[in-house]
Amino acid sequence: MTAPRTDISRMPRGGFDASLLDRLLQTGLSEYPDRDDADPQLRRQAIEGQEWTDRMLHTHQRVAQCVLDAVAERPDPTVLELGAGRGELSRLLLADHPTLTVTVSDIDPQAVAALTEGPLRAAHRARVRLLDATDLDAGDDEFDVAVFAFGLHHLSPTGAAQMFAEATRVAREVIVVDLSRPPSPLHLVRLAFVAPLAPVIPFLHDVMISSLRSYSPSAIRTLVAAAAERSGTEIDVEVGRLGPDVLVRARRSRVA
Numbered sequence: 166m167t168a169p170r171t172d173i174s175r176m177p178r179g180g181f182d183a184s185l186l187d188r189l190l191q192t193g194l195s196e197y198p199d200r201d202d203a204d205p206q207l208r209r210q211a212i213e214g215q216e217w218t219d220r221m222l223h224t225h226q227r228v229a230q231c232v233l234d235a236v237a238e239r240p241d242p243t244v245l246e247l248g249a250g251r252g253e254l255s256r257l258l259l260a261d262h263p264t265l266t267v268t269v270s271d272i273d274p275q276a277v278a279a280l281t282e283g284p285l286r287a288a289h290r291a292r293v294r295l296l297d298a299t300d301l302d303a304g305d306d307e308f309d310v311a312v313f314a315f316g317l318h319h320l321s322p323t324g325a326a327q328m329f330a331e332a333t334r335v336a337r338e339v340i341v342v343d344l345s346r347p348p349s350p351l352h353l354v355r356l357a358f359v360a361p362l363a364p365v366i367p368f369l370h371d372v373m374i375s376s377l378r379s380y381s382p383s384a385i386r387t388l389v390a391a392a393a394e395r396s397g398t399e400i401d402v403e404v405g406r407l408g409p410d411v412l413v414r415a416r417r418s419r420v421a
């Protein structure tokens with residue numbers, strides 16, 4: 166595992182070994198749904214664009230399959246979904262597994278209220294909670310799997326390291342799926358196409374921001390190493406791909 170440098174808060178999104186160009190390709194700006202001052206219409210359009218893309222690309226189905234594979238050996242698996250947004254992933258998990266129970270959570274009170282009122286309302290195997298992924302109100306090993314889909318890039322490096330420390334504490338296995346950070350030249354070309362349209366198409370504004378905030382595999386390994394250091398444990402991590410996205414599997418090394 167990559168050893169964390171002293172101050173993780175200063176880590177570039179491309180990692181400490183990022184090139185100069187990669188270090189320039191990041192931003193402190195936020196996507197519309199994360200901005201309290203955002204016009205509600207822009208916010209809604211950005212979210213709808215993302216939902217349409219996810220439906221077209223079967224994004225949540227891929228993540229759900231990954232979680233189901235991880236719990237295949239467990240008779241009555243318990244899953245914690247962090248940053249669940251509209252709860253589509255949890256809805257699929259419940260539909261595809263007859264005994265799985267899920268705690269569906271988000272840090273956003275509005276999202277939690279919508280989850281409470283929405284399609285999961287009648288699901289007796291779902292529990293909705295307001296939870297901050299970086300400071301989890303849950304017991305050690307309470308869940309078989311914790312999953313965080315497309316939320317990692319929303320967190321600062323310090324927050325992301327805290328999330329890995331907390332998620333690996335409360336769950337035996339942690340699955341994080343997020344946007345993969347393109348190699349810098351490709352990233353630059355992509356931004357050149359997207360940037361002119363970002364002011365007029367809210368979804369593309371958020372595509373641009375989220376791409377600039379995405380973490381490289383090297384950065385993710387350093388985040389996990391910082392999480393291990395913070396929690397005084399060993400954390401095993403694999404960083405791979407899930408379709409076009411990055412897939413991280415992490416678990417604390419446990420004494421048998």
Ligand SMILES: C[S@@+](CC[C@H](N)C(=O)[O-])C[C@H]1O[C@@H](n2cnc3c(N)ncnc32)[C@H](O)[C@@H]1O
Pocket residue numbers: 247248249250251252253254270271272273276296297298299313314315316319320
């Ligand atoms: C891009 S959305 C992804 C939603 C959902 N996971 C999906 O795949 O459609 C990111 C979500 O992460 C949530 N989030 C951001 N920071 C968080 C934190 N510290 N703890 C929990 N959730 C967080 C946001 O409120 C938002 O719902």
